[in-house]
Amino acid sequence: MKxxxxxxxxxxxxxxxxxxxxHALFGSIASTPLMIIxxxxxxxxxxxxxxxxxxxxxxxxxxxxxxxxLAGIGPILILQIFTTRSIYALLGFGITSYVVSxxxxxxxxxxxxxxxxxxxxxxxxxxxxxxxxxxxxxxxxLGILLVRSVERSIFTRIAFRRST
Amino acid sequence: MPRxxxxxxxxxxxxxxxxxxxxxxFACWILSFLPVVALAFHTVQGxxxxxxxxxxxASSRLFAxxxxxSAQLNTCANRLNAAVTLSANSESNAREVxxxxxxxxxxxxxxxxxVAARVIARDTPEESMVTIDQGANNxxxxxxxxxxxxxxxxxxxxxxxANSANVRLTEDPKSTIPATILGNQxxxxxxxxxxxxxxxxEYIPQDTQITVNDIVVTSGLGGRLPQGIVIGTVxxxxxxxxxxxxxxxxxxxxxxxxxxxxxxxxxxxxxL
Numbered sequence: 001m002k003x004x005x006x007x008x009x010x011x012x013x014x015x016x017x018x019x020x021x022x023h024a025l026f027g028s029i030a031s032t033p034l035m036i037i038x039x040x041x042x043x044x045x046x047x048x049x050x051x052x053x054x055x056x057x058x059x060x061x062x063x064x065x066x067x068x069x070l071a072g073i074g075p076i077l078i079l080q081i082f083t084t085r086s087i088y089a090l091l092g093f094g095i096t097s098y099v100v101s102x103x104x105x106x107x108x109x110x111x112x113x114x115x116x117x118x119x120x121x122x123x124x125x126x127x128x129x130x131x132x133x134x135x136x137x138x139x140x141x142l143g144i145l146l147v148r149s150v151e152r153s154i155f156t157r158i159a160f161r162r163s164t
Numbered sequence: 165m166p167r168x169x170x171x172x173x174x175x176x177x178x179x180x181x182x183x184x185x186x187x188x189x190f191a192c193w194i195l196s197f198l199p200v201v202a203l204a205f206h207t208v209q210g211x212x213x214x215x216x217x218x219x220x221x222a223s224s225r226l227f228a229x230x231x232x233x234s235a236q237l238n239t240c241a242n243r244l245n246a247a248v249t250l251s252a253n254s255e256s257n258a259r260e261v262x263x264x265x266x267x268x269x270x271x272x273x274x275x276x277x278x279v280a281a282r283v284i285a286r287d288t289p290e291e292s293m294v295t296i297d298q299g300a301n302n303x304x305x306x307x308x309x310x311x312x313x314x315x316x317x318x319x320x321x322x323x324x325x326a327n328s329a330n331v332r333l334t335e336d337p338k339s340t341i342p343a344t345i346l347g348n349q350x351x352x353x354x355x356x357x358x359x360x361x362x363x364x365x366e367y368i369p370q371d372t373q374i375t376v377n378d379i380v381v382t383s384g385l386g387g388r389l390p391q392g393i394v395i396g397t398v399x400x401x402x403x404x405x406x407x408x409x410x411x412x413x414x415x416x417x418x419x420x421x422x423x424x425x426x427x428x429x430x431x432x433x434x435x436l
Binding site: 008012017025 | 178180182183184185186187188189192208209210212213214215216217219221223
């Protein structure tokens with residue numbers, strides 16, 4: 001239950017940071033997919049189900065279908081291919097899942113637009129996807145470093161308490 | 165009998181976690197409808213946005229191309245060029261306005277009918293010819309006098325095409341203009357161009373009264389040019405004891421090469 005509340009709180013805070021803080025920055029940095037990065041890290045570090053729930057919740061808040069596809073293929077990739085919890089596995093998982101999700105979303109968006117006239121893609125979808133992809137890699141790297149440092153500090157405190 | 169996957173402890177724990185997660189988000193969404201919570205949320209959101217915008221502006225200023233030294237130098241150079249061009253245009257326009265005003269003053273003073281024109285081309289200094297932008301279609305005729313400023317002789321129309329005309333300047337060596345001294349009509353001669361800016365008034369009879377600083381004007385003899393158009397002032401008199409004539413050096417009132425606005429007087433027979 002604590003995990004759920006913590007993830008919910010983290011979701012709200014990161015959403016606030018992405019929507020208000022990151023989007024106010026200049027240039028391409030404003031396109032940093034913070035919530036997707038967080039979802040990928042949660043999916044690998046916390047749990048597949050939690051990560052999928054994160055992505056589904058994210059998909060509910062936006063018209064972008066990348067998180068929804070990520071929620072579908074992410075667990076498969078983690079269970080079948082990127083099974084370790086290393087940084088390289090996370091980067092591989094992030095890059096693969098994003099490429100697949102973005103490609104699928106572009107195909108689905110183009111198909112919906114051509115067949116039914118429903119426009120779910122942004123004005124410059126390829127530029128946005130490419131920019132997000134370029135920012136995803138350093139974002140994942142920095143994110144996992146941050147998570148690891150937090151985990152280490154927590155474990156150190158717990159170990160220190162037990163020893164005393 | 166094995167338990168179903170949804171009946172395991174792990175599944176229950178997972179359901180609790182996921183349910184708590186979505187429940188928390190749902191609670192936040194419901195709470196956001198409360199004015200107090202919405203106000204607090206908007207305050208935090210606004211602060212975060214302000215912070216992001218502040219950092220974004222500072223960062224963009226830091227990395228912006230227009231703030232680099234080379235960019236600033238380029239901007240300064242461009243502004244300097246623009247200022248020089250503007251200044252040159254301004255001076256040119258002021259000069260042209262001055263020329264047109266002088267011509268208007270001359271026209272209103274003499275009630276002369278004619279055609280205003282602009283110099284559009286200049287030949288080599290040896291030829292001392294210019295081209296104006298008015299031609300036969302505008303009533304320009306060969307042999308007409310061309311004046312500048314307050315009525316100073318500029319030259320004579322040498323050839324005319326449909327929309328332009330060539331003017332032979334007074335300083336041209338091939339130019340011969342019947343002239344006289346202002347106020348002393350008995351003094352006659354022919355003004356011709358010389359090598360350089362000075363003119364020469366030749367064939368002045370020996371017994372003529374002529375002094376330095378006399379004003380030389382057209383005499384009107386020959387019927388080509390109107391009478392009384394200023395040519396220049398006498399600067400030097402060259403007496404010749406053996407020859408029946410004296411020669412006077414004439415300094416033009418204005419340097420004709422400086423003028424762009426001209427006024428073509430009608431051919432004398434058209435004045436009638």
